[in-house]
Amino acid sequence: MVAVPRKRIPKFLTEREIEHLREGCHTPMEKALFEFMFSTGCRIGEIVSLDKDCI
Numbered sequence: 001m002v003a004v005p006r007k008r009i010p011k012f013l014t015e016r017e018i019e020h021l022r023e024g025c026h027t028p029m030e031k032a033l034f035e036f037m038f039s040t041g042c043r044i045g046e047i048v049s050l051d052k053d054c055i
Contacts, residue, residue, distance in 0.1 A: 013021075018038070025031040037047065 021034060021038075022031070025034050033047070036042065037044075
C-alpha cells in the first residue's frame with residue numbers, strides 16, 4: 001500500500017487579524033509590502049527575486 005500525502009487545508013486570516021497586521025506596519029515600505037503580499041499571495045522568496053526594473 002502506497003502512502004498518499006495529505007493536503008493541508010490553508011488557514012485563512014480573519015478580518016481582525018488582517019487589521020492587526022496592517023496596524024503593525026510602521027513605514028510606507030512595510031505597508032506597501034504587506035498589501036502586495038496580501039493581495040497577490042506572493043511569498044517572501046518570490047518577492048525577493050523580483051526585478052523591479054521588469055515591473
